[in-house]
Amino acid sequence: MNTHTMAFEPRILSRWWHLNVVRxxxxxxxxxxxxxxxxxxxxxxxxxxxxxxxxxxxxxxxxxxxxxxxxxxxxxxxxxxxxxxxxxxxxxxxxxxxxxxxxxxxxxxxxxxxxxxxxxxxxxxxxxxxxxxxxxxxxxxxxxxxxxxxxxxxxxxxxxxxxxxxxxxxxxxxxxxxxxxxxxxxxxxxxxxxxxxxxxxxxxxxxxxxxxxxxxxxxxxSPAHTGWQVILFVAAVGLLSVPLGAALKRIAFEAVAQRQAREILQQRFPEGARLSLMDIDQSAKPMRIRAVMLTPKIAAGADRALAEELGRAFGRPVDLHVDQIRISPEPGAAEAAQLAHAADAPKPSAAEQNDRAVADLALIAGISTDMVHVDPTARNLDATAARMPGLTLAGYRQLEARAARALPDWTVHLAPPTDVALSDLAIDQGMIDPEALDLAAWASARQLRDVEVAGGTAARRDAITTAIQSRGGRAVAVSNGGTLRWRWQPPQRRREG
Structure with a gap:
């Protein structure tokens, strides 16, 4: 046996470790x-x-x-x-x-x-x-x-x-x-x-x-003591690995299931449709999936067909329900069709115009007509939109813009529901997001309540408050400690039309 081989023998390595490390x-x-x-x-x-x-x-x-x-x-x-x-x-x-x-x-x-x-x-x-x-x-x-x-x-x-x-x-x-x-x-x-x-x-x-x-x-x-120590380590790690491995398998399955379900749902609906929200409960039997799809065309019988396809993909029964919300296939298409139809029809009376405007805004906002406040003299329409799953403040602002395009002769104020959260504001990195400020100003003006800016330094609070107010919004600085943040104050009584 040569010297090179002997250098790697366990006894030689153990002796080297003892002399050069342990000692x-x-x-x-x-x-x-x-x-x-x-x-x-x-x-x-x-x-x-x-x-x-x-x-x-x-x-x-x-x-x-x-x-x-x-x-x-x-x-x-x-x-x-x-x-x-x-x-x-x-x-x-x-x-x-x-x-x-x-x-x-x-x-x-x-x-x-x-x-x-x-x-x-x-x-x-x-x-x-x-x-x-x-x-x-x-x-x-x-x-x-x-x-x-x-x-x-x-x-x-x-x-x-x-x-x-x-x-x-x-x-x-x-x-x-x-x-x-x-x-x-x-x-x-x-x-x-x-x-x-x-x-x-x-x-x-x-x-x-x-x-x-x-x-x-x-x-x-003794070597027996060492053996018991190794057995204790292996047994403990092995026992812990059982629930931890099951949890990792479950999380991995959920990630794969989310991706597969999104792909299958998206393929079922026409171009221009988008998945707004999806929740998967794999612990339920059968596995429960709830989704909200914004689509230009309602797909009849989608739940049953998709449940069967997802069941084959996951290898287990699936309880699926998709809420389909119809949207215009392209911005302004529905409004353009309404204007074209109106040009060929006899001119309605002032009362009929008011009723039609109220009905159009109620349809867009997802509410009943009696929830729309109308001021015929000032040509103002004021309403609060219905809660739409998955729709953020930015989505409600786009909904108001859509209503304004559909009703060009009216001033439309469409407030978001009061339980919609403020968007996150990246203020801890020394930056203020102008788009987030615009959105907060718009929402506070529509809901008639203040954005409460708290925490951080007084200069930062005042800067954010002033920026919101300069955009037509409502904001108040609160001298609280902690991280700089913002939140809604409790809603106030809405104005009457």
Missing amino acids: TVDHDGVLRQVSEEAGWSGRYVFLILISAAISLLGLLMPSVAVLIGAMLLSPLMMPIIGLGFGIATFDFVEIRRAAAALLLGSIMAVLLAVVLISISPVQTVTSEIAGRTQPTLFDLLVALLSAIAGGYALIRGRGGTVVGVAIAIALMPPLVVVGFGIATWNWTIFSGALLLFLTNAVTIALTAALVARLYGFGSHL
């Missing part, structure tokens, strides 16, 4: 540091409370920056690492200390979240909360790789790396979401967030134990 580690110093930071202390309790409170605020706002601030404190990381090192060295005293600190700290964080959420006026499931209720295998892999980095950083004395690991794993936010689920009696949120926390905690502890063994901790243990 360079200060094992006593690392164990002393872990023991000092992994147990219960006043500092630990303080950090638990502060981190949980900051996490709750970040989840409810929602704000990624605030959540990162809570993750940087990372009070739960060291008890979990301590638990891993206790498993690596079979130090049952250290295992009990670290496990007790982890359990009590977790209970404190959950109880604090339950109390604060119970008295909070805001109990909305935000995007940050929802994002921590569906853990997948990807979360397990993140925890696994981050624990390797964290164990290495601790053993080699590279403290800066631990900060990045704390951000990547995120232990406190899932615990706070567990408290949110308890406070709001939401089992889905509770169970999903608890699974995410357990995935992170168990994976970190066991991976830290394996990294510690690799760096020579627990060298006094």
Whole structure:
């Protein structure tokens, strides 16, 4: 056997690792540091409370920056690492200390979240909360790789790396979401967030134990002890992989189903049709799909034919219903046809013209004629459009423009429904979107209510408020803290025609 071959023999590699890596580690110093930071202390309790409170605020706002601030404190990381090192060295005293600190700290964080959420006026499931209720295998892999980095950083004395690991794993936010689920009696949120926390905690502890063994901790243990440690790691990761893998499979199926359903629905309807809204509930039996299609031509019997086609594509029964909303095939086509017809017809009386204008606006707005306010003297028409699924403020503004084209002799004011949300405004990057300001000004003028600009600096609030007012809208600056944002004030009584 030549020297090149011998260099790769396990015995030679093991000896090289022991001489050049393991012997360079200060094992006593690392164990002393872990023991000092992994147990219960006043500092630990303080950090638990502060981190949980900051996490709750970040989840409810929602704000990624605030959540990162809570993750940087990372009070739960060291008890979990301590638990891993206790498993690596079979130090049952250290295992009990670290496990007790982890359990009590977790209970404190959950109880604090339950109390604060119970008295909070805001109990909305935000995007940050929802994002921590569906853990997948990807979360397990993140925890696994981050624990390797964290164990290495601790053993080699590279403290800066631990900060990045704390951000990547995120232990406190899932615990706070567990408290949110308890406070709001939401089992889905509770169970999903608890699974995410357990995935992170168990994976970190066991991976830290394996990294510690690799760096020579627990060298006094027998091969049998090492075998049990490996079995524990494989069994725990295997058990966690079952629900996490099922969740990943479900999410992947939903993504594929969304794409396939959109393609099949779009092919069924004529050119110019567009899918406005689609919701898929694959947990229902049969799978439930609800959609809104804006189409220039109503397709008779579409639900049954599409349900059969989607059932063949998904390999399971599908309960499908498509709300078809007829639109003009091209802008102004319906209005042009109305004008051409009017040119050949006898000129109607003033009363008939008023009634026809009211009827046309009611048809466009999707409301009854008695909901249209008319001022024949000023030639004004005023109404609030019906709620149309999937239609945004911009869509309602286009609806008003369409009504104005159809009624060129009238001044048309078509207000959007009061429950339509304001469009997002990119104001945190130092930019103000002029189109969003135009839209907010138009909607506030139509609904007769103010856009409330809150948070940020006084100069920014005043600038946005002035910009909306200069566009004919209604806005008021509110001296609130936090991120710069805007929202509707409660609607006021509409003016009478």
